[in-house]
Amino acid sequence: MQNYNPEIVKNVKVIISQALKVDESKVTPHSSLVKDLGAESIDFLDIVFRLEKTFKIKIPKGELFPEKLLTDARFVKEGKIMPAGLEELQKKIPDADWAEFLKNPTIANLGDIFTVGMIVDYLSEKLAPANK
Amino acid sequence: MRFKSKVVLVTGGSRGIGTALVRRFVEEGARVYFTYLSSKAQAAEVVRLTGKPHQIFALACDVRKKKDVQKIVDEILEKESSLDILINNAGIIRDGLFLTMSDEDWSDVMETNLGGVYHFCKAVSKQMVTQGGGKIINISSVIAELGSCGQVNYAASKGAINAFTRSLAAELASKKVTVNALAPGMVNTRMSSAARAAFGDKIKDRIPLGDFAEPEEIASVVAFLASEDARYITGQIIAVDGGLSLLCRR
């Protein structure tokens, strides 16, 4: 995240600390939104709404946090994410800490791979001039 | 002045309970936006009577129409930096025995009473979540939990509002948005005038406190639910019915 536009990083930190009611100093690139910062499912929506407002962008449903995938029977069985689901997820979030997650790839643990850095990566890509 | 600098949106403010709500919130310092369906002149009169035209705004909006609702909410948010309190009050009755109830009477009531609550909650909840809190109060009815001849459509719509209220409250609580409902008994307004005229005394006999409520008495409980005094209340259906529901459950 340190290679990215400091403006994006600064705004993301503010947004996350406000949405999750945590001190800004706790928000680091590697913080997991769920494990370290205590995010619940509605917090993911809150973060998306705030990002949309601050960066004046539209974030289509499931583009940042792929929640739709989790209700798809092809990808998830009995709380476990199937190989096809994992492939999809890894395509969507290439920079996550997959090694750790793959030890126990359940829906319950999925929140662990959503990190602050992942949001910055997503925004940097989305706001890059070629993608505008 | 409990609501100074608060922005309040009341649906169906041109008459009855809605007008009492609008007045109450204006008196207590809020900036109040209210909607009406067709009573334009009546709505203008409500604004005039408060004597504070810079603090109260009437907007035509059919609560059944998602697009209209979103437009109204967008308009408000262009002017205001927050929307603190939403009161879903607009409602109708189309009473008649179920055996002869038309599909239209069923859907009009469901679309207005339940659909209106759905559209407005949908339109404001995103704002309330991102602003870090808000209060939603839905006007239900004591009939939701009782049986009432000739009101299958109305009772179904209000029962659904109660269920909606509890679940939405559970979803939004962590974002400090509270969602409650108020269930009036019989209130002196145009809506209840036919029933009062036909069975007034009979109904009064069944009300432990012995009389009907005035719209202002509903407004004062709504104002409490919208205030910081009610910070710790969410997902509740508060009956304001003179005890009507107690007696009927015996």
Ligand SMILES: NC(=O)c1ccc[n+]([C@@H]2O[C@H](COP(=O)([O-])OP(=O)(O)OC[C@H]3O[C@@H](n4cnc5c(N)ncnc54)[C@H](OP(=O)(O)O)[C@@H]3O)[C@@H](O)[C@H]2O)c1
């Ligand atoms: N009165 C009672 O005894 C009683 C008891 C229990 C619960 N309630 C509930 O309390 C609420 C208010 O009732 P009330 O007695 O004050 O009723 P009311 O005097 O008949 O007023 C109804 C209000 O709702 C508005 N409205 C109706 N349909 C609408 C629509 N499609 N779009 C936008 N606005 C619409 C009306 O606007 P227009 O003036 O433009 O038509 C009016 O402002 C209702 O939800 C009712 O079910 C009333």
